[in-house]
Amino acid sequence: MTSHLALMSCLLVLVLSLDKFLLHYLKKRWLSGPRISSAPSKSRRSMAAAAGGGGAKWSETAMLVIDMQKDFVDPAMRSPMLVDGGQGVVPTVAEAVAVARERGIFVVWVVREHDPSGADVEVFRRRFYSGGKGPTVKGLKGAELADGLAIKEGEYKLVKTRFSAFFATPLDSVLRTTGIKNLVIVGVQTPNCIRQTVFDAVALNYEKVTVIIDATAAARPEIHLSNIRDMKNIGVETPTLEEWRR
Amino acid sequence: MTSHLALMSCLLVLVLSLDKFLLHYLKKRWLSGPRISSAPSKSRRSMAAAAGGGGAKWSETAMLVIDMQKDFVDPAMRSPMLVDGGQGVVPTVAEAVAVARERGIFVVWVVREHDPSGADVEVFRRRFYSGGKGPTVKGLKGAELADGLAIKEGEYKLVKTRFSAFFATPLDSVLRTTGIKNLVIVGVQTPNCIRQTVFDAVALNYEKVTVIIDATAAARPEIHLSNIRDMKNIGVETPTLEEWRR
Amino acid sequence: MTSHLALMSCLLVLVLSLDKFLLHYLKKRWLSGPRISSAPSKSRRSMAAAAGGGGAKWSETAMLVIDMQKDFVDPAMRSPMLVDGGQGVVPTVAEAVAVARERGIFVVWVVREHDPSGADVEVFRRRFYSGGKGPTVKGLKGAELADGLAIKEGEYKLVKTRFSAFFATPLDSVLRTTGIKNLVIVGVQTPNCIRQTVFDAVALNYEKVTVIIDATAAARPEIHLSNIRDMKNIGVETPTLEEWRR
Amino acid sequence: MTSHLALMSCLLVLVLSLDKFLLHYLKKRWLSGPRISSAPSKSRRSMAAAAGGGGAKWSETAMLVIDMQKDFVDPAMRSPMLVDGGQGVVPTVAEAVAVARERGIFVVWVVREHDPSGADVEVFRRRFYSGGKGPTVKGLKGAELADGLAIKEGEYKLVKTRFSAFFATPLDSVLRTTGIKNLVIVGVQTPNCIRQTVFDAVALNYEKVTVIIDATAAARPEIHLSNIRDMKNIGVETPTLEEWRR
Numbered sequence: 001m002t003s004h005l006a007l008m009s010c011l012l013v014l015v016l017s018l019d020k021f022l023l024h025y026l027k028k029r030w031l032s033g034p035r036i037s038s039a040p041s042k043s044r045r046s047m048a049a050a051a052g053g054g055g056a057k058w059s060e061t062a063m064l065v066i067d068m069q070k071d072f073v074d075p076a077m078r079s080p081m082l083v084d085g086g087q088g089v090v091p092t093v094a095e096a097v098a099v100a101r102e103r104g105i106f107v108v109w110v111v112r113e114h115d116p117s118g119a120d121v122e123v124f125r126r127r128f129y130s131g132g133k134g135p136t137v138k139g140l141k142g143a144e145l146a147d148g149l150a151i152k153e154g155e156y157k158l159v160k161t162r163f164s165a166f167f168a169t170p171l172d173s174v175l176r177t178t179g180i181k182n183l184v185i186v187g188v189q190t191p192n193c194i195r196q197t198v199f200d201a202v203a204l205n206y207e208k209v210t211v212i213i214d215a216t217a218a219a220r221p222e223i224h225l226s227n228i229r230d231m232k233n234i235g236v237e238t239p240t241l242e243e244w245r246r
Numbered sequence: 247m248t249s250h251l252a253l254m255s256c257l258l259v260l261v262l263s264l265d266k267f268l269l270h271y272l273k274k275r276w277l278s279g280p281r282i283s284s285a286p287s288k289s290r291r292s293m294a295a296a297a298g299g300g301g302a303k304w305s306e307t308a309m310l311v312i313d314m315q316k317d318f319v320d321p322a323m324r325s326p327m328l329v330d331g332g333q334g335v336v337p338t339v340a341e342a343v344a345v346a347r348e349r350g351i352f353v354v355w356v357v358r359e360h361d362p363s364g365a366d367v368e369v370f371r372r373r374f375y376s377g378g379k380g381p382t383v384k385g386l387k388g389a390e391l392a393d394g395l396a397i398k399e400g401e402y403k404l405v406k407t408r409f410s411a412f413f414a415t416p417l418d419s420v421l422r423t424t425g426i427k428n429l430v431i432v433g434v435q436t437p438n439c440i441r442q443t444v445f446d447a448v449a450l451n452y453e454k455v456t457v458i459i460d461a462t463a464a465a466r467p468e469i470h471l472s473n474i475r476d477m478k479n480i481g482v483e484t485p486t487l488e489e490w491r492r
Numbered sequence: 493m494t495s496h497l498a499l500m501s502c503l504l505v506l507v508l509s510l511d512k513f514l515l516h517y518l519k520k521r522w523l524s525g526p527r528i529s530s531a532p533s534k535s536r537r538s539m540a541a542a543a544g545g546g547g548a549k550w551s552e553t554a555m556l557v558i559d560m561q562k563d564f565v566d567p568a569m570r571s572p573m574l575v576d577g578g579q580g581v582v583p584t585v586a587e588a589v590a591v592a593r594e595r596g597i598f599v600v601w602v603v604r605e606h607d608p609s610g611a612d613v614e615v616f617r618r619r620f621y622s623g624g625k626g627p628t629v630k631g632l633k634g635a636e637l638a639d640g641l642a643i644k645e646g647e648y649k650l651v652k653t654r655f656s657a658f659f660a661t662p663l664d665s666v667l668r669t670t671g672i673k674n675l676v677i678v679g680v681q682t683p684n685c686i687r688q689t690v691f692d693a694v695a696l697n698y699e700k701v702t703v704i705i706d707a708t709a710a711a712r713p714e715i716h717l718s719n720i721r722d723m724k725n726i727g728v729e730t731p732t733l734e735e736w737r738r
Numbered sequence: 739m740t741s742h743l744a745l746m747s748c749l750l751v752l753v754l755s756l757d758k759f760l761l762h763y764l765k766k767r768w769l770s771g772p773r774i775s776s777a778p779s780k781s782r783r784s785m786a787a788a789a790g791g792g793g794a795k796w797s798e799t800a801m802l803v804i805d806m807q808k809d810f811v812d813p814a815m816r817s818p819m820l821v822d823g824g825q826g827v828v829p830t831v832a833e834a835v836a837v838a839r840e841r842g843i844f845v846v847w848v849v850r851e852h853d854p855s856g857a858d859v860e861v862f863r864r865r866f867y868s869g870g871k872g873p874t875v876k877g878l879k880g881a882e883l884a885d886g887l888a889i890k891e892g893e894y895k896l897v898k899t900r901f902s903a904f905f906a907t908p909l910d911s912v913l914r915t916t917g918i919k920n921l922v923i924v925g926v927q928t929p930n931c932i933r934q935t936v937f938d939a940v941a942l943n944y945e946k947v948t949v950i951i952d953a954t955a956a957a958r959p960e961i962h963l964s965n966i967r968d969m970k971n972i973g974v975e976t977p978t979l980e981e982w983r984r
Contacts, residue, residue, distance in 0.1 A: 120420050123943045124973045161416045162941040168416040170407045174365050191968040203900040205861045226964035230929040235862045369697045370727045408695040437722040449654040451615045472718035476683040481616045612912050653908045662899045662906040
């Protein structure tokens with residue numbers, strides 16, 4: 001019994017000591033290792049990805065940039081919705097968008113915009129809305145894109161009111177009629193908006209779904225990593241930006 | 247054979263001569279008559295309506311004002327989407343909204359707003375979009391509400407991209423979490439956006455769905471009337487504004 | 493005033509005298525005439541249809557056979573859901589299915605099947621369910637296909653609980669992943685299940701939607717015809733079986 | 739560097755040694771501790787839960803029993819879809835259902851049933867379907883409930899084709915018209931069908947969502963736990979069966 005408690009203490013210390021180094025280290029060793037990618041259900045997608053790296057039809061790919069709004073990523077807004085790891089990925093997200101534009105990938109800016117009344121926010125978040133104010137209220141500063149990010153002509157802005165970009169929005173219709181079959185996803189935050197959008201994309205049968213793991217973030221590294229693991233387990237590609245841009 | 251042709255000619259002449267008088271006349275005689283409303287499937291709803299007239303919980307009722315935008319109802323816009331009977335109902339719609347406000351009914355302004363690219367419009371209408379222009383493009387004049395109509399504080403603006411106000415929108419969620427059980431519908435046009443919204447509302451189990459038949463319109467009176475008939479046949483209430491305001 | 497009453501009476505007599513002859517006559521004269529099909533929004537689809545007649549990719553077409561169940565079309569069932577014109581179209585539906593099979597068209601049998609409790613039926617119809625019985629209850633005789641119709645291997649059975657075959661079902665997903673772009677629709681009844689399925693198909697951007705007008709039916713001919721007119725007005729093809737099989 | 743590697747090795751050994759003891763231990767210490775439950779967004783739900791324990795309206799609660807089918811939980815089926823931790827929770831699930839029945843909770847049996855063609859399965863799983871066979875094909879043994887589980891009269895069977903029980907099914911409609919506001923969820927497996935159903939339930943604004951953490955399972959304990967953590971973070975209740983039955 002004592003040894004179990006000792007084991008537990010040790011484990012907790014280790015988990016709590018997870019930091020950026022560990023995050024990077026784990027990505028290389030754990031997530032991108034050959035063992036996992038050799039599983040049968042993933043090999044097919046991996047091969048497609050490899051082909052994609054070489055001569056992909058980028059015209060059939062869209063990048064979804066999710067929730068990169070001031071209230072989610074800018075600490076200066078003092079929003080209750082701030083994602084701890086959010087600000088750190090703004091430069092990587094900007095770079096990912098730049099790569100997407102070079103490749104002619106269709107860029108979709110997915111943002112939350114809520115009515116000042118909070119009538120269209122999840123009930124468990126409604127207490128944050130009163131007096132015409134609240135997180136990412138339409139028209140207020142908190143709903144704007146983070147500094148350094150901007151929508152260009154020909155890119156699409158999609159307004160959503162839930163975690164998933166597909167929940168009660170025309171996104172699937174817009175993507176399909178634009179000929180999109182593959183999705184690349186960046187933004188915040190991994191366990192909620194990123195993951196729900198990814199799982200809905202898989203349910204909707206998009207052929208290849210890719211999450212760029214250093215252009216997405218969660219409140220804590222272990223939350224980020226465990227969700228990347230689960231997405232990988234259903235066949236989602238999880239490269240770093242460096243790997244994806246090759 | 248000749249007599250059949252004569253019959254047909256006669257019928258066509260009559261149908262084409264349908265006018266405002268006839269519309270009003272038919273509403274009284276045909277649609278509101280005792281024969282039809284005594285059908286079993288309708289009686290339950292009719293009773294609810296009667297109760298509603300007396301001491302309805304208007305807090306559980308929402309009014310959906312549909313597509314009352316310049317491109318749909320203002321001939322001066324020269325939009326290909328102009329609904330012939332649209333401009334004629336603007337005053338009745340405005341009056342219906344005024345009554346709703348007096349009663350404390352939650353008013354939802356349902357509008358189409360499309361991306362300049364047309365990426366979120368039905369494919370069969372996409373040819374109307376080019377050079378950043380097209381019917382009800384977001385931010386352009388044609389997407390504005392018709393003169394005489396305006397959104398007040400506390401009212402909700404819902405953006406849609408298809409006929410039905412429920413298709414790929416958070417409308418059902420907004421209504422349910424606001425405690426709405428009954429819907430009153432006005433706007434244009436009867437066979438498309440009105441009817442599709444109404445049928446979806448019935449599929450979604452709203453308890454009472456009411457269409458104010460002189461605050462809705464179609465390109466031609468017989469199109470309006472045949473759709474009112476079909477909605478009535480699935481239990482929808484179809485009063486005139488005068489009847490509804492009593 | 494007297495003349496108006498006379499006009500009205502005359503009109504009512506005419507409407508009520510609409511019969512099978514008239515239905516057939518109108519289809520030829522009114523629905524298939526050159527005047528209407530020359531409207532701009534329809535011409536594109538018409539051209540596609542013409543091409544379809546010659547060398548269509550039938551592998552991209554699915555036939556939806558809607559609600560051809562005993563409780564809807566067999567008077568012997570004494571179901572409250574019986575569609576008056578339903579039994580009359582069973583042979584045409586059977587023939588349409590035979591043509592579809594010859595062409596290699598993917599056949600989808602859309603049926604209502606409800607829980608004995610009625611928990612999944614529209615609330616306004618729930619009163620028909622009690623004691624484990626009710627219209628098209630799963631496993632009961634009324635839910636079976638009408639005599640003369642049967643599902644063959646390789647064909648798909650889709651269970652729905654509302655008018656539209658797309659409402660809360662995986663139909664869109666099944667069709668898209670089977671490569672289907674065009675739909676041909678037969679069954680009952682025109683103003684409800686047929687029309688709602690058709691309008692949803694248009695909203696979902698199926699490229700060509702075809703309703704075979706003598707393999708669909710409503711309670712009365714004028715209801716059938718006015719709905720065919722409205723579907724035609726949004727670009728739906730409306731051939732007779734004879735025209736479609738050419 | 740060496741010390742980092744040592745740390746890593748140590749961590750991996752620990753993670754791999756996670757077992758039933760650890761799972762139980764962590765639940766008590768980590769998930770149910772006072773620190774987390776004192777967060778503002780959770781306290782409201784926690785209070786509701788406390789009240790629920792005392793005098794809950796069980797008539798407003800439904801239990802969703804998810805995917806407890808032979809192909810998912812019975813190793814004898816040799817199904818590629820077998821969930822490693824599945825068989826172990828069958829007794830707890832059975833017990834949870836018994837408690838629900840005593841309380842008069844509406845029980846919904848959520849099952850996957852696929853067409854033999856695989857046309858309605860996710861594309862990334864379609865390779866498992868051929869020759870009329872595949873995981874949980876309708877009518878085959880693998881689609882049956884696990885031994886020891888059975889549907890009673892008055893309980894509802896819901897067929898789904900994706901992870902989430904709400905995806906393309908009438909579940910939300912059935913629950914709402916039955917007056918259900920709260921959900922209790924058991925079954926397999928935590929990162930996919932359980933979590934996706936839970937997140938959709940939250941998006942659909944169910945008031946209280948409860949996952950019984952020892953009546954749900956994943957392939958490995960750490961996958962189970964990290965998903966429980968994420969659900970807890972959005973306000974989901976996560977009691978053990980013992981805690982829930984009090």
